[in-house]
Amino acid sequence: xxxxxxxxxxxxGNAPDGAAEHELRDGLSxxxxxxxxxxxxxxxxxxxxxxxxxxxxxxATSVFSVSTEPPLLVFSVSAMSSSAAAILASDTVVVHLxxxxxxxxxxxxxxxxxxxFADTTIWDRLITGxxxxxxxxxxxxxxxxERMSAGNSTVxxxxxxxxxxxxxxxxxxxxxxxxxxxxxxxxxx
Numbered sequence: 500x501x502x503x504x505x506x507x508x509x510x511x512g513n514a515p516d517g518a519a520e521h522e523l524r525d526g527l528s529x530x531x532x533x534x535x536x537x538x539x540x541x542x543x544x545x546x547x548x549x550x551x552x553x554x555x556x557x558x559a560t561s562v563f564s565v566s567t568e569p570p571l572l573v574f575s576v577s578a579m580s581s582s583a584a585a586i587l588a589s590d591t592v593v594v595h596l597x598x599x600x601x602x603x604x605x606x607x608x609x610x611x612x613x614x615x616f617a618d619t620t621i622w623d624r625l626i627t628g629x630x631x632x633x634x635x636x637x638x639x640x641x642x643x644x645e646r647m648s649a650g651n652s653t654v655x656x657x658x659x660x661x662x663x664x665x666x667x668x669x670x671x672x673x674x675x676x677x678x679x680x681x682x683x684x685x686x687x688x
Contacts, residue, residue, distance in 0.1 A: 537677065540674065542673060545559070546582075546593070547592065547622075554622070571658055572656075573657070574657070575649065575655065591640060591642050591660075592657060596635065596636060599669050600670075601634055601672065604632050604634065643656070643657055
């Protein structure tokens with residue numbers, strides 16, 4: 500086995516007793532791990548939910564599609580997020596896929612210590628009860644079908660039930676190297 504400084508996972512077939520062996524020692528530091536991902540751009544989304552205690556929202560760059568049949572998406576939520584408990588307790592969520600014109604929503608839901616729903620003119624509830632931001636270029640309402648603990652976060656799988664998108668969306672909003680960016684024709688290669 501290598502003395503590599505990264506975490507090693509050995510499959511069950513190679514483990515001496517036939518069980519999976521997980522060696523997580525010698526992993527990257529949190530700072531090194533963040534630095535490695537700093538140059539990996541990610542789309543920006545806002546996740547909203549209400550588990551019965553009032554609306555919550557958070558900004559996420561971990562949203563991605565997993566399957567089209569059935570339609571599944573995944574995102575993660577940090578245990579340090581003030582919205583984590585409510586999102587984890589919810590049955591459904593709304594995932595807002597943001598464009599550059601919705602940078603205000605991204606920053607609103609990324610700001611700690613504020614009431615993200617104080618301005619009642621920028622949000623509403625779907626007929627099914629979930630809070631949502633109508634200004635988003637698109638959103639997907641879905642039922643949480645799986646929660647998986649992963650370090651200090653929880654990975655959440657969502658079965659998409661309903662969606663909405665505008666006909667002419669704004670430039671995609673991307674987070675890269677601690678800065679918001681708008682993708683456009685100038686960024687095509």
